[in-house]
Each structure stands twice: as C-alpha cells, then as structure tokens.
Amino acid sequence: MSENAYAKSGVNIEAGYEVVSRIKKHVVKTERLGVMGTLGGFGGIFDLSALNVKEPVLISGTDGVGTKLMLAIQADKHDTIGIDCVAMCVNDIIAAGAEPLYFLDYIATGKNIPEKLEQVIAGVAEGCIQSGVALIGGETAEMPGMYGTNDYDLAGFAVGVAEKVNLIDGEKNVKAGDVLLGLPSSGIHSNGYSLVRKIFSGFDLNTFLPELNAPLKEILLTPTKIYVKELLPLIKENKINGIAHVTGGGFHENLPRMFSNDLAAEIIEGSWEILPIFKALEKYGEIKHKEMYEIFNMGIGMVLAVDAGSAEAIKFELNAFEIGKIVERQDQAVVIK
Known part of the structure; x- marks a missing residue:
C-alpha cells in the first residue's frame, strides 16, 4: 500500500x-x-x-x-x-x-x-x-x-x-496508635470526573463561580499533585509505616489498602480545610456529605501512617495535616468522626 x-x-x-x-x-x-x-x-x-x-x-x-x-x-x-x-x-x-x-x-x-x-x-x-x-x-x-x-x-x-x-508493607508495619498524616491535594486530581462532568454539565467552562474564586475550567483542569520527591527521603529512612494514595473510591476504598483487616482508620473531620471545589460539588450535585468521602479525596491526596513519636517532626517537614489515627477495628475500616 x-x-x-x-x-x-x-x-x-x-x-x-x-x-x-x-x-x-x-x-x-x-x-x-x-x-x-x-x-x-x-x-x-x-x-x-x-x-x-x-x-x-x-x-x-x-x-x-x-x-x-x-x-x-x-x-x-x-x-x-x-x-x-x-x-x-x-x-x-x-x-x-x-x-x-x-x-x-x-x-x-x-x-x-x-x-x-x-x-x-x-x-x-x-x-x-x-x-x-x-x-x-x-x-x-x-x-x-x-x-x-x-x-x-x-x-x-x-x-x-x-x-x-x-518496601512499605502496611499490613505488617501499620499498628494501632499510629498517627495518620494527610498531604494536601491540588484539587480533584484525576478521579470522579464522570460525576464531576455530570454535575457541571449545564455550566460553561469559563464560568466564574464565586465559591471557587476562579474560572471553572481552571479549577477542573488543575493537574494532579505529584508526591514523589517529598516522600522519597522519608521512605529511605524507614520513617513511614504505610501510605495510601487517595484516588477513585476516596477514603473508604483506599485507606484500608494500607493496613490489616483488624485495624481501622479513624479520621477527624475538620482537621484540615476541605477545598472549595468539593463544597461546590456537594452543593451543585446534591451529594450526601458522607458519600463525598467515598468518591473524592476531599483535599487529601496521600495519607501516611507513622509512629506517634515521630509524627510531629514528619508533619512539620512535609507541611502535612494530622488527620486521625489507626485504631483497633470495631465495625467499619474507615470511620469519619
């Protein structure tokens, strides 16, 4: 041919x-x-x-x-x-x-x-x-x-x-009493966009939403944050017991992937500021608040499980939020309090 x-x-x-x-x-x-x-x-x-x-x-x-x-x-x-x-x-x-x-x-x-x-x-x-x-x-x-x-x-x-x-083996190393540190996300990252597009289907992408303080296009296309360079030194020093990358399925699907079935993640709502885009999605999509944690990262892109004794230093080094702790499991693997 x-x-x-x-x-x-x-x-x-x-x-x-x-x-x-x-x-x-x-x-x-x-x-x-x-x-x-x-x-x-x-x-x-x-x-x-x-x-x-x-x-x-x-x-x-x-x-x-x-x-x-x-x-x-x-x-x-x-x-x-x-x-x-x-x-x-x-x-x-x-x-x-x-x-x-x-x-x-x-x-x-x-x-x-x-x-x-x-x-x-x-x-x-x-x-x-x-x-x-x-x-x-x-x-x-x-x-x-x-x-x-x-x-x-x-x-x-x-x-x-x-x-x-x-190698990080959370099932072996994460234990009750470990502190959970959350690294801020840049926004929605790259998950849940079928729902995001449905919620904003009636909006022009150039729309300036007051609650976002920016054009919709700019917020929705904010690229996913990359965490490699800030985490690698701590990993090489064996200071992290477990890591969860918060992607599709939000907190409820991803956090249990870093610890054993007899443990649970207890998350304290209000320990970090939820980004405006998630509040807008909840409002315009009429999504139940608890369901938001089952879909989106809610402003936390990575969650680390670290020893309680080293949590404060790591939190300061990474500019992270202390968002909860690992506890013995009673019912659900992730509890939002």
Missing part, C-alpha cells in the same frame, strides 16, 4: 514524523541516571546496574486520565493533562515505597495534529521532571474511525525500584 493510499484512509505518516521531531526537546529534559538509547527505538532502555541498589525490587504502575480528558478537549487545553497521567502512575509507585525510574506514554487519536500532541507530551515531560523519572519511550497511534477528529486518549506506564528492606 502506498503512503498516498494510507493517507486517504485518514492516517498522516508525515504528521507522525513531525510529532516525534517536536517532542524530542521535551524528552531530553527528563533524562536521568540509568537512561540508555535514544527516542525512536523499538523499546525504551534503562540500565538498572547504574543505580546503587543492593537488593532491587521493581514495582510498576499503569493508569490513564479518565474522563478528565474530555474536559481538556472541550476547553482546548492540553498542556497539563500529561502531568495527571504521570502522577497517577508514580504516586502509586511511591506509595509502595519505590523510587519511580522511567515512564512510557501511549496516545491514541482520531487525527494526528502535531501542535496539539506536542502540548500533551510537554505535560507528560513536566510530570516526569516533577517526579524525577525519565521519559524513555511511548507510542502515538492515529486511529480514524475509532476516535473523532479532535478526540484522543492518554495512558501511561511507569517502573520504580526499591531496596527490598525499604
């Missing part, structure tokens, strides 16, 4: 070449120790022996951005959605006690528009810089008929490494 015939089917090979050319300058910014090879090979290469790890354990994570992408497409704003994609992967990896090393992305689109895809990849590269990982490869697929002309999907895959002794 000639290239001209391929183009007639809706696939622009030259545009694909242009995307690769455009993104190289962004990829170079993410290079780190261990990176081998160059962009454009059949696989991304990373030299694990370059790291000083005696008993290496690899931990991987993969995720997408969900229907938050639809808001980015609607707003024609594509330069931050890549940060979300990286964040969803590397935050999971750091929660296991590993240092994220490298990232690969996958973009599928109905029409390859190099300027737009460069913005997406620039966001991915920024997320990699924020988390200290290398962007060592990826794939862009032009799929007319599968996606609309302006549509695209974005997913990613990351790999991290940990010394075996530094």
Whole structure:
C-alpha cells in the first residue's frame, strides 16, 4: 500500500514524523541516571546496574486520565493533562515505597495534529521532571474511525525500584496508635470526573463561580499533585509505616489498602480545610456529605501512617495535616468522626 493510499484512509505518516521531531526537546529534559538509547527505538532502555541498589525490587504502575480528558478537549487545553497521567502512575509507585525510574506514554487519536500532541507530551515531560523519572519511550497511534477528529486518549506506564528492606508493607508495619498524616491535594486530581462532568454539565467552562474564586475550567483542569520527591527521603529512612494514595473510591476504598483487616482508620473531620471545589460539588450535585468521602479525596491526596513519636517532626517537614489515627477495628475500616 502506498503512503498516498494510507493517507486517504485518514492516517498522516508525515504528521507522525513531525510529532516525534517536536517532542524530542521535551524528552531530553527528563533524562536521568540509568537512561540508555535514544527516542525512536523499538523499546525504551534503562540500565538498572547504574543505580546503587543492593537488593532491587521493581514495582510498576499503569493508569490513564479518565474522563478528565474530555474536559481538556472541550476547553482546548492540553498542556497539563500529561502531568495527571504521570502522577497517577508514580504516586502509586511511591506509595509502595519505590523510587519511580522511567515512564512510557501511549496516545491514541482520531487525527494526528502535531501542535496539539506536542502540548500533551510537554505535560507528560513536566510530570516526569516533577517526579524525577525519565521519559524513555511511548507510542502515538492515529486511529480514524475509532476516535473523532479532535478526540484522543492518554495512558501511561511507569517502573520504580526499591531496596527490598525499604518496601512499605502496611499490613505488617501499620499498628494501632499510629498517627495518620494527610498531604494536601491540588484539587480533584484525576478521579470522579464522570460525576464531576455530570454535575457541571449545564455550566460553561469559563464560568466564574464565586465559591471557587476562579474560572471553572481552571479549577477542573488543575493537574494532579505529584508526591514523589517529598516522600522519597522519608521512605529511605524507614520513617513511614504505610501510605495510601487517595484516588477513585476516596477514603473508604483506599485507606484500608494500607493496613490489616483488624485495624481501622479513624479520621477527624475538620482537621484540615476541605477545598472549595468539593463544597461546590456537594452543593451543585446534591451529594450526601458522607458519600463525598467515598468518591473524592476531599483535599487529601496521600495519607501516611507513622509512629506517634515521630509524627510531629514528619508533619512539620512535609507541611502535612494530622488527620486521625489507626485504631483497633470495631465495625467499619474507615470511620469519619
């Protein structure tokens, strides 16, 4: 099949070449120790022996951005959605006690528009810089008929490494009496957007809501916070007993993942300020207050379980909130008081 015939089917090979050319300058910014090879090979290469790890354990994570992408497409704003994609992967990896090393992305689109895809990849590269990982490869697929002309999907895959002794095993190490510290989120992050979009479906994205003090578009597309660099030193010093990345399912689904079935998380409401966007979602969506904790992060993106004796120092170091404690389980695994 000639290239001209391929183009007639809706696939622009030259545009694909242009995307690769455009993104190289962004990829170079993410290079780190261990990176081998160059962009454009059949696989991304990373030299694990370059790291000083005696008993290496690899931990991987993969995720997408969900229907938050639809808001980015609607707003024609594509330069931050890549940060979300990286964040969803590397935050999971750091929660296991590993240092994220490298990232690969996958973009599928109905029409390859190099300027737009460069913005997406620039966001991915920024997320990699924020988390200290290398962007060592990826794939862009032009799929007319599968996606609309302006549509695209974005997913990613990351790999991290940990010394075996530094792996965080919350089921073994988290105990009654541990203090729970909450690290602030930047907003909704990248979960619950099917509901978010439904709640705000009647609003123009440029609407300035008084309770948010900003255009709706700006608040809803705030990228997910990346916690890697602030948590990694504490993990290497074995100061954290358990970590929960608060994503889809909110507090009730994610916190129990970091401790054993005989324990519970007792959360003190009011120990941190709930962000205005969550109050707006509860108001306009007419959502029961308790249900909000089953859907959203409510302003807390990560929860750490730490020894009571070291909680104050860690709280100060991370600028975190003391939001509760681990107790013996009586009924529910998460209790909001």
